[in-house]
Amino acid sequence: MTNYDIIVVGAGTGGTVTSAALANKGFKVALMDRKPKEKIGIKVCGDATSTDHFRRIKDVINIKPPHGDEIRQYVKGAWLISPDQKVKFELIEENTTGVLIDRFKLGMRMLEDAINYGAEFHENSMVKEPIIQKDQVIGVKYRGSDNNLHEMTARVIVDASGIGAVLRTKLDPEKTFMDINLQDKDVCNCYREVRDLETEIESPGFIRIKFDQELCPGGYLWEFPRGPNSMNAGLGVMRINQLNPHQQFNLYLKRKEKLYRNSKVIHGGAWRVPLRRPQDNLVWNGFVLVGDAGTQVKPTDGGGIGISIQAGAMAGKAITNALEYDDVSIKSLWPYNVEFMAKIASVNAPLALMKDFVIPLPSSVINHIFHKKIVEGDELLYGNASGQVSEGILKLLQRAWRGRRILGTLLKFRTVLNKMSQARDLYNSFPESPDDFMIWRATIKNLYGEN
């Protein structure tokens, strides 16, 4: 006998959708979070997403897209700005509704949705570790609001606890095929502030992304307008560079005194985002990973809200089937892997190779790429959305001519594009059963230089 059918650890966007999808099927769901209810939804984040993600999960669970005052600003497009600030690419993605959300309001409403579908919310519950019996996760140990240690059991346990991945990091990697620690090159340390401004922001429908390898090596600086007089601004530096993102951000503020003069800090804080391919395996016996806990983030821009929402719905589907067959083994939960790898990882995971290529480039080379339009704005947009970069012969010659000063870099870029295409093929042929997984994993690790 277990206490619940499913325990979901973490009431972020991934955990709330997973909980709603399963509670809606009539399962007994415990949704646990270390925070008190009134703080759910507060997260250090750029808050940019699209309403499309919510439409994509409609066949599994109906969660209303952000609407009303959950939307701070509709996003028309993005400005990508060169390190020397002299060139700006304007990217406009058609057929998508970009929004800058009020993260707190949306987070609170998504929690209410999960509760209304029937999930039981356990606030102030700090999960400490999984309970494992005979190679199966059967529950969690947690410190409750009474400050005592407790145990709770369920047939399936979902780790949706964000980048800390409190359960994944305590499992045996040899048995689960999940990475326990993230490499320093794959973690971006960020600092972000929300500020209300006295100054009017020019074209608030455009989010701004600035590259500067001195200020934020490997990462980028963002300024996302939350309307004409409010800004979500921050920057990320790769952990490998050991810089303090708060200090780096303060250096930036000094440069932008005019814009931020007399502004009021509404919220400031630091957090981390994983920038790598998803975990090679997202399930084990009685166990499932969703969202940042599964490193399911777009490696080039750190976008993970939409992915965690879609992953939550996919996990919900696979867990429902497993529970209906009364078999929660890795084999039975495997279809979640297959669906996620084909639909999402095949696009996003190759971008981790691109990220590893771009990170060490000096600002001078990035400036050259912008100035000479060696990669153009629409190619960047298409590449980030599809994980592919067009490489017709004409394009190739044009790129080589415009970029002749950095030919060595371009040749390396060609190698990266080849590897990205191999990665895409591998994710599209993810094994249908765990029996064939080891060969696949060895190949993927080799491609990503991990052997």
Ligand SMILES: Cc1cc2nc3c(=O)[nH]c(=O)nc-3n(C[C@H](O)[C@H](O)[C@H](O)COP(=O)(O)OP(=O)(O)OC[C@H]3O[C@@H](n4cnc5c(N)ncnc54)[C@H](O)[C@@H]3O)c2cc1C
């Ligand atoms: C600075 C920054 C900027 C970003 N900007 C964007 C952006 O503009 N657009 C975008 O799409 N993505 C962005 N992301 C990524 C995005 O925030 C995440 O990918 C997304 O929120 C993942 O959701 P999640 O549900 O997996 O995890 P989270 O939202 O992190 O939720 C995890 C939950 O688990 C709870 N928890 C953690 N540990 C425990 C524990 N031990 N016990 C109980 N509960 C626990 C936490 O309290 C939290 O509520 C950004 C990330 C950062 C850090």
